[in-house]
Amino acid sequence: MSELAMAYLAAGVGAAGAMIGGAAGISKLASAAMEGTARQPEAAGDIRGMMILTAAMIEGALLFALVICFLMGTK
Amino acid sequence: MMLKLAATLLLQDPHEHAQSAHAAAETAGGHHEETIAGYILHHIKDSTVIPLHVFGFDLSITKHVLMMWIAAGLMLIFLPLIARSRRHGGKNRAINFVEAIILFIREDVLKNYLGQEGKGFEPYLLTAFFFILICNLLGTIPGGATPTGNIAVTAAMALLTFFVVQISGIRHHGLIGYFKGLVPGGLPIILWPLMFAVELLGLLTKHFSLAIRLFANMTAGHVVIFALLGLIFMFKNIYIAPLPLIGAVGISMLEVLVALLQAYVFTLLSAVFIGAAVHQEH
Numbered sequence: 001m002s003e004l005a006m007a008y009l010a011a012g013v014g015a016a017g018a019m020i021g022g023a024a025g026i027s028k029l030a031s032a033a034m035e036g037t038a039r040q041p042e043a044a045g046d047i048r049g050m051m052i053l054t055a056a057m058i059e060g061a062l063l064f065a066l067v068i069c070f071l072m073g074t075k
Numbered sequence: 076m077m078l079k080l081a082a083t084l085l086l087q088d089p090h091e092h093a094q095s096a097h098a099a100a101e102t103a104g105g106h107h108e109e110t111i112a113g114y115i116l117h118h119i120k121d122s123t124v125i126p127l128h129v130f131g132f133d134l135s136i137t138k139h140v141l142m143m144w145i146a147a148g149l150m151l152i153f154l155p156l157i158a159r160s161r162r163h164g165g166k167n168r169a170i171n172f173v174e175a176i177i178l179f180i181r182e183d184v185l186k187n188y189l190g191q192e193g194k195g196f197e198p199y200l201l202t203a204f205f206f207i208l209i210c211n212l213l214g215t216i217p218g219g220a221t222p223t224g225n226i227a228v229t230a231a232m233a234l235l236t237f238f239v240v241q242i243s244g245i246r247h248h249g250l251i252g253y254f255k256g257l258v259p260g261g262l263p264i265i266l267w268p269l270m271f272a273v274e275l276l277g278l279l280t281k282h283f284s285l286a287i288r289l290f291a292n293m294t295a296g297h298v299v300i301f302a303l304l305g306l307i308f309m310f311k312n313i314y315i316a317p318l319p320l321i322g323a324v325g326i327s328m329l330e331v332l333v334a335l336l337q338a339y340v341f342t343l344l345s346a347v348f349i350g351a352a353v354h355q356e357h
Contacts, residue, residue, distance in 0.1 A: 060284035
């Protein structure tokens with residue numbers, strides 16, 4: 001396989017791997033948030049706030065990886 | 076191919092990469108558009124509306140700049156009007172609408188994270204929220220572009236937050252005190268330089284991620300929509316059209332939700348960073 005093709009392949013696989021990690025992390029977070037809300041419906045507002053905050057941070061990290069994959073796709 | 080499109084967006088360097096992308100994706104292409112790559116790229120990238128060269132700097136009025144002016148103009152016209160009519164009593168739907176949004180942000184976000192010392196930052200955060208919200212939503216209107224889909228715009232907003240955080244932290248704790256307070260207390264003194272480096276790096280990456288998050292979320296929606304619509308060109312068959320259209324409509328609805336969410340998240344994270352800088356009680 002030519003080197004260029006391998007670079008593109010690596011970029012694609014990297015993006016997929018990053019997505020797997022990010023989605024797994026956010027699903028765990030969401031399941032914990034649902035459980036917490038089920039146990040104590042009064043805390044739903046606080047839990048929702050924290051859930052969105054941490055989901056945004058996880059996605060921020062995910063997007064770092066995606067940016068690296070973008071850069072790999074061109075260089 | 077998709078990766079290369081997104082990469083060219085990020086690096087704003089279309090020509091060589093677009094050529095090789097075209098060479099790789101020759102299956103597409105009717106007579107009008109070169110390939111799907113060119114079609115998507117053409118719709119996502121900035122395009123000049125009024126060329127303007129000042130002292131050798133390229134200050135052309137591009138579509139994104141125009142959209143930002145429209146967003147700022149909308150805010151400048153409508154928000155003071157609503158505030159004034161609220162002060163004169165009376166309640167109509169516009170006042171209720173804006174007031175609901177402002178109260179939502181103030182109660183749920185700002186009060187929790189900013190506290191008493193941070194109350195001075197509410198105007199900046201509310202302005203940022205409305206501006207980002209209107210910028211994001213302008214992309215969903217036909218004929219509009221998303222200014223926040225341009226990395227320069229989101230980087231500028233993240234820079235603003237960065238400066239607000241640093242200046243507020245330094246003003247509160249003093250220059251040395253702020254940097255000393257970055258590191259959590261109760262550490263053995265050996266670890267201090269390492270933790271300081273880590274925290275410093277973390278400060279930069281936190282704000283960098285603000286920019287990237289907003290940019291990537293806004294652009295990704297558009298890329299998916301145009302890719303789905305490009306499927307119609309790829310099959311060169313009109314009867315395939317309903318499927319990508321339904322997909323594109325669905326993704327557009329998701330995009331409106333993401334626009335709201337990303338504006339909220341930007342404001343939320345900015346509030347958290349400001350609060351963390353002002354109340355450094357690790």
